[in-house]
Amino acid sequence: MTIRVYIAGTGTVCALGIDLAETEAALRENRSAIRPLTRFQSAHDPPLPVGEVDLAPETGGPGRTHRLARMAADQAMARASHPPDAIVIGVTTGGMPETESLLKQNIEDPNRFRHHGTGSVAEDLADRLGCTGPALSISTACSSSAVAIKIAADMIRSGRFKRVLAGGADGLCRLTYYGFHALQLIDPDGARPFDRGRRGMSVAEGAAMLLLCANPGQSAGIEILGAGLSCDAHHPAAPHPEGKGAWLAMTAALSDAGIPKQSVDYINLHGTGTPDNDRSEARALARLYPEGVPAASSIKGATGHTLAAAGAIEAVIAARCIDRGLIPANTRLLIPDPQLGLVPVSCPETAPVSTVLSNSFGFGGNNAALVIGAGRNRESAERPGRPTPPPPMRIMGSACITGAGFTEQTLSQWSEAGSCSGALPLAQISEGLLPRLIRRLKRLPRMSLALAVAAHAHAGGVDPPEAVFFGTGWGALSETHDFLTGLFESDDKFTSPTDFIGSVHNAPAGQIALYFGANGANVTASGGDYSFEQALVCADLAATGPAPFLVLGADEFHPALSPRFDPSVGKTEPFSDGGGAMVLSRDKESDGPAIAPVLFENGRNHPLGLSALVRRLTAEAGVNDHYGAVFVGIPAAARAAGEEQLAGFLKQTGFSGPVVDYRKWTGEFAAASAVAAVLAARYVAAGRVPAAMTGKAPVALDRRGILVLGLGSWVTAVEVMPS
Numbered sequence: 001m002t003i004r005v006y007i008a009g010t011g012t013v014c015a016l017g018i019d020l021a022e023t024e025a026a027l028r029e030n031r032s033a034i035r036p037l038t039r040f041q042s043a044h045d046p047p048l049p050v051g052e053v054d055l056a057p058e059t060g061g062p063g064r065t066h067r068l069a070r071m072a073a074d075q076a077m078a079r080a081s082h083p084p085d086a087i088v089i090g091v092t093t094g095g096m097p098e099t100e101s102l103l104k105q106n107i108e109d110p111n112r113f114r115h116h117g118t119g120s121v122a123e124d125l126a127d128r129l130g131c132t133g134p135a136l137s138i139s140t141a142c143s144s145s146a147v148a149i150k151i152a153a154d155m156i157r158s159g160r161f162k163r164v165l166a167g168g169a170d171g172l173c174r175l176t177y178y179g180f181h182a183l184q185l186i187d188p189d190g191a192r193p194f195d196r197g198r199r200g201m202s203v204a205e206g207a208a209m210l211l212l213c214a215n216p217g218q219s220a221g222i223e224i225l226g227a228g229l230s231c232d233a234h235h236p237a238a239p240h241p242e243g244k245g246a247w248l249a250m251t252a253a254l255s256d257a258g259i260p261k262q263s264v265d266y267i268n269l270h271g272t273g274t275p276d277n278d279r280s281e282a283r284a285l286a287r288l289y290p291e292g293v294p295a296a297s298s299i300k301g302a303t304g305h306t307l308a309a310a311g312a313i314e315a316v317i318a319a320r321c322i323d324r325g326l327i328p329a330n331t332r333l334l335i336p337d338p339q340l341g342l343v344p345v346s347c348p349e350t351a352p353v354s355t356v357l358s359n360s361f362g363f364g365g366n367n368a369a370l371v372i373g374a375g376r377n378r379e380s381a382e383r384p385g386r387p388t389p390p391p392p393m394r395i396m397g398s399a400c401i402t403g404a405g406f407t408e409q410t411l412s413q414w415s416e417a418g419s420c421s422g423a424l425p426l427a428q429i430s431e432g433l434l435p436r437l438i439r440r441l442k443r444l445p446r447m448s449l450a451l452a453v454a455a456h457a458h459a460g461g462v463d464p465p466e467a468v469f470f471g472t473g474w475g476a477l478s479e480t481h482d483f484l485t486g487l488f489e490s491d492d493k494f495t496s497p498t499d500f501i502g503s504v505h506n507a508p509a510g511q512i513a514l515y516f517g518a519n520g521a522n523v524t525a526s527g528g529d530y531s532f533e534q535a536l537v538c539a540d541l542a543a544t545g546p547a548p549f550l551v552l553g554a555d556e557f558h559p560a561l562s563p564r565f566d567p568s569v570g571k572t573e574p575f576s577d578g579g580g581a582m583v584l585s586r587d588k589e590s591d592g593p594a595i596a597p598v599l600f601e602n603g604r605n606h607p608l609g610l611s612a613l614v615r616r617l618t619a620e621a622g623v624n625d626h627y628g629a630v631f632v633g634i635p636a637a638a639r640a641a642g643e644e645q646l647a648g649f650l651k652q653t654g655f656s657g658p659v660v661d662y663r664k665w666t667g668e669f670a671a672a673s674a675v676a677a678v679l680a681a682r683y684v685a686a687g688r689v690p691a692a693m694t695g696k697a698p699v700a701l702d703r704r705g706i707l708v709l710g711l712g713s714w715v716t717a718v719e720v721m722p723s
Contacts, residue, residue, distance in 0.1 A: 011075025051204025051304025090144025146311025182446025204304025228252025232365025271298020311433030323465025362509025397459025421667030473670025553674030554579025576667025
């Protein structure tokens with residue numbers, strides 16, 4: 001029986017109001033909250049219009065994005081009697097509002113930047129709410145929180161989680177305010193989605209959270225009926241002109257929900273107000289509904305574009321529309337653009353609404369669509385359930401980059417007990433990539449693309465990957481640094497649109513999709529040292545078909561930003577970076593080694609997380625019978641806690657095989673676990689671990705696998721098993 005996903009609690013904060021009641025009242029009155037910027041001084045006179053949240057000043061807290069997330073989460077959890085089993089949050093700015101000020105003051109103390117990372121928002125909520133399970137951070141630009149809701153729903157459908165808090169948050173910052181202006185995507189008069197005179201969007205901030213739960217005995221309530229992901233694979237910033245990716249996401253969501261398109265009563269449009277985005281979405285809708293589009297509107301003329309929070313805010317409002325019989329207006333619409341063939345709702349309407357299709361599209365062609373609906377009777381048609389369990393993820397090809405070089409150089413160095421730390425020269429990383437494809441790409445996107453191409457080549461003859469799951473702890477630091485440096489040095493007057501496009505965390509994954517023409521899911525996870533594991537978790541949940549897909553992790557070293565952002569950098573030398581990539585498939589005919597995430601627990605507020613790992617690993621067989629080696633990753637900043645956890649693991653399991661502390665070999669960078677996973681896959685395929693790794697003699701695996709442990713703030717486990 002299919003597990004249904006119910007919305008048990010919601011919370012939202014945006015420019016319209018600090019809770020759902022205020023937001024609903026504003027929507028019923030068709031009010032817009034878009035006003036000239038006041039949060040920080042602007043070089044524009046007058047300041048550009050934005051959607052600001054009226055927050056009281058606060059000092060000593062984690063930052064603006066975190067405060068917004070806390071407010072929404074507290075509302076969503078108000079009636080909950082237990083903490084969520086997991087948290088999935090979409091974020092793009094993270095601590096950037098505060099980071100910008102610190103960088104402008106030339107502050108270098110890493111402790112002052114501890115809330116910079118996008119993953120710190122989910123981690124803050126996990127600690128605040130007592131969540132002991134995974135806290136995943138999704139960063140796919142403006143579709144981030146809709147993707148997060150999709151992943152959270154899949155977690156519940158898997159049967160492994162009962163309650164998941166999902167949503168998104170973003171605070172206003174200079175990076176996004178000036179970045180979208182540099183792209184000439186801001187309407188100086190305020191966003192007017194689908195209007196004939198529209199000129200662009202209005203950047204905004206906000207947060208929204210949904211507590212999702214499994215309750216198969218309930219016959220009423222509002223549900224996440226389905227979700228669909230896609231990628232345009234067309235351009236780093238511009239949407240596909242015919243809305244191909246938007247159409248794919250919507251059709252996938254309706255298919256996942258198991259309902260006909262005619263069942264949709266209202267469409268929450270992405271509708272940013274930019275000429276290209278609105279045109280692309282209108283054409284996608286015309287293709288989906290050639291007979292006529294249902295009632296539809298964009299609320300971004302009221303809220304502004306809240307970026308990563310938009311999908312979650314609009315999902316919460318969609319649920320409210322169903323509950324209260326509301327169809328919001330397309331606020332600030334004066335004259336519909338006749339060339340679009342789409343006439344949005346111009347005034348708020350009171351009418352029965354049972355099913356809403358909600359769209360969210362972002363940079364890199366990252367598209368997500370959600371179907372939200374009133375509860376159906378248990379006797380009604382159920383959408384097809386996913387296989388239980390799905391076929392394993394088989395490794396068809398793999399590649400890594402370390403300071404020693406690509407995969408073969410890294411394997412050779414490891415076999416000789418030589419360090420692979422350091423940073424490979426950019427020219428060497430770029431070998432084999434066409435100059436015309438990479439001329440505007442800096443270090444992280446080049447590294448990521450090189451990894452993807454090498455992994456696919458190693459797979460030999462396998463079709464190009466259909467989907468991409470990317471993990472990065474810190475994103476594109478070179479682009480971020482160069483954009484902000486140019487901004488600060490020009491007194492906020494000049495910025496680079498190219499650097500802004502490249503600064504989003506999902507930009508490398510978008511480049512990979514462009515290269516391969518990958519129109520499937522394109523998901524970027526950014527959770528510090530555990531980002532690759534998060535990407536693998538997302539792939540395990542969302543990639544269920546037989547087509548090949550790519551999972552990779554990569555991070556770059558940047559001399560100015562890495563020591564500030566990553567607390568492990570600077571504790572050891574030389575400075576290092578790199579990553580690893582795998583082409584995976586669930587095709588039952590595949591015979592490569594299998595990889596699976598087997599645990600992701602909060603190591604800070606869940607001291608029993610290690611015990612849970614031990615119980616899981618020893619449930620069916622002894623650890624020594626199951627694994628021939630353990631690769632352990634302990635970030636330098638968590639060395640004391642990690643070593644204590646490792647000692648406990650070895651004592652409780654009695655594992656007697658080789659234990660490889662791989663960060664002493666790779667150097668310190670967030671994506672080091674991706675390298676370890678690739679090397680584990682190569683050793684499992686070869687059936688042995690070289691003597692240099694064991695400190696003694698080579699170890700024959702004898703049909704056993706390798707366990708890749710992540711210890712410290714989080715306890716993660718990934719197993720690589722022979723075919």
